[in-house]
Amino acid sequence: MNKKQIQEALNDKIVKELTQRNLILVNQVKELTALLKKDINKSYPSYLKTKHWKRIRNKVLKRDKFKCKECNNRKSLQIHHLTYEHLFNEENHLEDLITLCSKCHKNKHHEP
Numbered sequence: 001m002n003k004k005q006i007q008e009a010l011n012d013k014i015v016k017e018l019t020q021r022n023l024i025l026v027n028q029v030k031e032l033t034a035l036l037k038k039d040i041n042k043s044y045p046s047y048l049k050t051k052h053w054k055r056i057r058n059k060v061l062k063r064d065k066f067k068c069k070e071c072n073n074r075k076s077l078q079i080h081h082l083t084y085e086h087l088f089n090e091e092n093h094l095e096d097l098i099t100l101c102s103k104c105h106k107n108k109h110h111e112p
C-alpha cells in the first residue's frame with residue numbers, strides 16, 4: 001500500500017467508526033427521550049396538584065379574564081398548553097398557556 005491508499009483506508013476506518021458511534025448516540029438519545037416521556041407522563045398529574053402550578057394557573061386565568069378563549073364560557077375552565085416546550089417552567093412562558101373550558105379543551109386534544 002502506498003501512502004495515499006493508507007490514508008484512504010484510515011479515512012474509511014474513521015468514517016465507519018464515527019458513523020457507528022453516531023448511531024449508538026442516536027439510539028441512546030432515543031432511549032433517553034422515551035424514558036423522559038414516560039417520566040413526564042407519570043409526573044404530570046402530580047405536577048398539576050402543586051402550589052407552583054396553581055399559581056401559574058391563576059395567573060393565566062386572570063390574564064384571560066376567567067373566560068374560555070374559544071367560546072367565552074366561564075364554567076369548568078382548564079389551562080391548555082400550546083406547547084410543552086417549557087413544561088415545568090411555564091412561569092416564564094405564560095404565552096404557552098391559554099384558558100379553555102373543558103369542552104373546548106377536549107376538542108383541542110382531539111383535533112387531528
Ligand SMILES: [Zn+2]
Pocket residue numbers: 068069070071072073100101102103104105
Ligand atoms: Zn370553550
Ligand SMILES: [Zn+2]
Pocket residue numbers: 079080081105108109
Ligand atoms: Zn390541553
